[in-house]
Amino acid sequence: MAANVQDTIMLFGDSLTEMGSEAGGIVQRLSAVYKRKLDVLNRGFSGYNTRWAIPVLEQILAKKSEQANLPAVRLLTIWFGANDAAVPETHRQHIPLAYYTDNLTKLIRLVKDPSSAHYSPDTKIVVITPPPVNTEQWAEKKATMDPPDNQLDRSFEATKAYARAAKEVAAREGVEVVDAWTVLWKAAGEVEGQLSQFMSDGLHLNENGYEILYNELISVISTKLPELHYEKLNDVFVSYRDIDYANPDPSLQKRKA
Amino acid sequence: MAANVQDTIMLFGDSLTEMGSEAGGIVQRLSAVYKRKLDVLNRGFSGYNTRWAIPVLEQILAKKSEQANLPAVRLLTIWFGANDAAVPETHRQHIPLAYYTDNLTKLIRLVKDPSSAHYSPDTKIVVITPPPVNTEQWAEKKATMDPPDNQLDRSFEATKAYARAAKEVAAREGVEVVDAWTVLWKAAGEVEGQLSQFMSDGLHLNENGYEILYNELISVISTKLPELHYEKLNDVFVSYRDIDYANPDPSLQKRKA
Numbered sequence: 001m002a003a004n005v006q007d008t009i010m011l012f013g014d015s016l017t018e019m020g021s022e023a024g025g026i027v028q029r030l031s032a033v034y035k036r037k038l039d040v041l042n043r044g045f046s047g048y049n050t051r052w053a054i055p056v057l058e059q060i061l062a063k064k065s066e067q068a069n070l071p072a073v074r075l076l077t078i079w080f081g082a083n084d085a086a087v088p089e090t091h092r093q094h095i096p097l098a099y100y101t102d103n104l105t106k107l108i109r110l111v112k113d114p115s116s117a118h119y120s121p122d123t124k125i126v127v128i129t130p131p132p133v134n135t136e137q138w139a140e141k142k143a144t145m146d147p148p149d150n151q152l153d154r155s156f157e158a159t160k161a162y163a164r165a166a167k168e169v170a171a172r173e174g175v176e177v178v179d180a181w182t183v184l185w186k187a188a189g190e191v192e193g194q195l196s197q198f199m200s201d202g203l204h205l206n207e208n209g210y211e212i213l214y215n216e217l218i219s220v221i222s223t224k225l226p227e228l229h230y231e232k233l234n235d236v237f238v239s240y241r242d243i244d245y246a247n248p249d250p251s252l253q254k255r256k257a
Numbered sequence: 258m259a260a261n262v263q264d265t266i267m268l269f270g271d272s273l274t275e276m277g278s279e280a281g282g283i284v285q286r287l288s289a290v291y292k293r294k295l296d297v298l299n300r301g302f303s304g305y306n307t308r309w310a311i312p313v314l315e316q317i318l319a320k321k322s323e324q325a326n327l328p329a330v331r332l333l334t335i336w337f338g339a340n341d342a343a344v345p346e347t348h349r350q351h352i353p354l355a356y357y358t359d360n361l362t363k364l365i366r367l368v369k370d371p372s373s374a375h376y377s378p379d380t381k382i383v384v385i386t387p388p389p390v391n392t393e394q395w396a397e398k399k400a401t402m403d404p405p406d407n408q409l410d411r412s413f414e415a416t417k418a419y420a421r422a423a424k425e426v427a428a429r430e431g432v433e434v435v436d437a438w439t440v441l442w443k444a445a446g447e448v449e450g451q452l453s454q455f456m457s458d459g460l461h462l463n464e465n466g467y468e469i470l471y472n473e474l475i476s477v478i479s480t481k482l483p484e485l486h487y488e489k490l491n492d493v494f495v496s497y498r499d500i501d502y503a504n505p506d507p508s509l510q511k512r513k514a
Contacts, residue, residue, distance in 0.1 A: 001319035001327040001377065002267060002298060008259050021288040023280035031278040031288070035299050041259060042292050047497025055509045056494055062258035062326070069323055070258040083497075092502050120258065237313055240304025240340075245349050252312045 005254055006236055007072040009034060010041045012057060012107075013079030013128070016204060017044025024207030029214045036235040037257040038074060049083045049095045050103030057107055061118040073123045075228055077178075077217070078107055081130030082154075082203060085162040090153040101165050108173045124225050125175035126217065129163035131184045131209065132156065134195035137202030154203060156192060176224050183216045184209060233257040262511055263493055264329040266291060267298045269314060269364075270336030270385070273461060274301025281464030286471045293492040294514040295331060306340045306352045307360030314367055318375045330380045332485055334435075334474070335364055338387030339411075339460060342419040347410045358422050365430045381482050382432040383474065386420035388441045388466065389413065391452035394459030411460060413449060433481050440473045441466060490514040 011017045011027055020027035021042050031040040043060055045052075062070050084095040084103075095103065108125055110118050133154045142149040163181035170177035184205075188194035195202070198209030205213065221229050236254050244251045268274045268284055277284035278299050288297040300317055302309075319327050341352035341360075352360065365382055367375050390411045399406040420438035427434035441462075445451035453459070455466030462470065478486050493511050501508045 001324040002265050003319040005317050021292050028285050035278050060262050062260040067258040249312050
C-alpha cells in the first residue's frame with residue numbers, strides 16, 4: 001500500500017481536466033512543479049456535468065470517519081460547465097443555468113459546510129470557469145466524426161453565461177476563482193475565430209490554452225493562496241546534497257511539505 | 258482528504274524517475290493512459306542511490322498495520338543505478354557493485370518477503386536498469402556548469418556492469434525487468450555518440466529516450482503482467498454514455514479498476 005507521504009492537489013472536472021494529463025496539459029504542468037511535494041490527482045470525467053459530479057465528489061473525498069492515514073487535499077479545483085452549457089435541444093448533458101449554480105454551490109459546500117460528512121476546512125477551493133467555445137471549430141470537428149454530427153450542441157453565449165455564473169458562485173461562497181473564460185477570451189483578442197490558437201477542437205484546450213490556464217492558476221495561488229505555491233513548500237525528502245553521508249538515516253526522515 | 262478510489266502505480270527511483278513528470282516523460286506517459294484507472298505516483302529522488310533508497314522505501318510504502326483505507330500499489334518500478342555507478346574517486350553517491358546488488362535485493366524483499374513489515378504480495382515489481390551513459394555528452398554538460406566541473410564522474414563500462422547486475426537481481430528474485438540499458442543501446446546502433454538522440458545531457462533521458470522506455474515497459478506489462486495493461490482495466494467511474502440519465506446515482510458508484 002502507498003503510505004500517506006505527500007498531500008494532494010485534486011483536479012476535479014470534466015474532459016478539460018481529464019485531458020490535462022497529456023503532455024503540456026494542466027495536470028502534467030502541475031505534477032512537474034509539485035513533484036516531491038504534493039501529488040496531483042486527475043479526477044477528470046469526460047462528458048460529466050455538475051449533476052453527476054455530486055455523487056462522484058462524495059466518493060472521491062473521504063468522510064471524516066475514514067480520514068485516518070489518508071492524504072489531505074490541500075487544493076481542490078472544480079472545473080465544470082462545458083457540458084452543463086450544452087444546448088438543451090440536442091443534448092442530455094445539459095443542466096439549466098439555475099441548477100448549474102445550485103450544483104456548483106453544493107459541490108463547494110460538500111467541503112466547506114461544517115455539517116457535511118466531507119467537511120475539510122483546510123482544503124482550499126479554486127473554481128475554474130468553463131472556457132469560451134469556438135463554435136465554428138467545434139462544428140468542423142463534429143462534421144468529421146463518424147457518423148458526421150451536424151447539430152451544433154454548444155453556443156458561445158450559453159457558455160459565457162455559465163462562466164459568469166461560476167464566478168458568481170465562487171464569490172458568494174468565498175472561494176477562489178480562475179476565470180479561464182476571460183483569460184482565454186482576452187488572449188484571443190476577443191475574436192471567436194482566434195480561439196483556435198488555444199483549442200484543439202473548439203471545445204477542448206490545446207497545449208497553448210493549458211499554458212494560459214496554468215499561468216493564471218499559479219498567479220491566483222501566488223496572490224490568494226501563497227502558502228500553497230510550490231516554491232513555498234519543502235520537498236518531503238531532502239535534497240541528496242543535504243543527506244549526511246556518514247550517517248544517512250536520520251536525514252532521510254520524511255517532512256511535511 | 259482524498260478517498261481511496263484509485264489504486265496506484267508507484268515509480269520509485271532517482272532523477273531519471275523524478276524528471277519523468279515533464280512533458281513526454283515516463284510518469285506523464287503512464288498518467289495519460291492510466292487516468293481514471295490508477296494514479297501514477299512520482300517517487301523519484303534526484304541524486305539518490307540504493308543505500309538511501311532503503312529508508313525512503315520503508316516510509317513511502319505503508320506498513321501492514323497502516324494499510325486500512327490506503328490505495329494499493331499494483332505496480333512498483335524500481336529504477337536505481339545511475340548514481341550508484343558513479344566513479345568512486347570523485348563521487349560520494351557511489352555504491353560498490355556488490356552493495357548495489359545487496360541493496361536492490363533488499364528493496365525487492367521489503368515488498369516480497371512475507372516477514373517484512375511492508376509485505377504486499379499483490380504488488381508487482383518491475384526493476385528498470387540504468388540507461389547507458391554518453392560520457393562525451395555528459396562531460397560537455399559538466400563543463401558548462403557554474404563553476405565548470407571537469408572531472409568525469411561516470412563511466413560507460415561501470416554503468417553497463419550495474420545494469421547487468423540489476424537484471425540478474427530481478428531474475429534471481431523472480432520479478433520483472435525492463436532493460437533500459439539494452440533497449441537504448443540498441444536504439445543507438447550500439448554507438449555511444451548516437452545516444453545523444455535519446456539523452457538530454459548524456460546521463461538523463463529526453464522525450465525520445467522516455468518514449469523507448471515507455472514502449473518497453475508497456476511491452477513487458479503486456480506479456481508478463483497483462484492484467485495490469487491499461488486496456489484491461491475499468492474506468493473507476495463509468496463513461497458518461499453509460500450513466501442512466503433518468504436515475505443517475507446507482508450508475509455512478511465507483512468500481513474496482
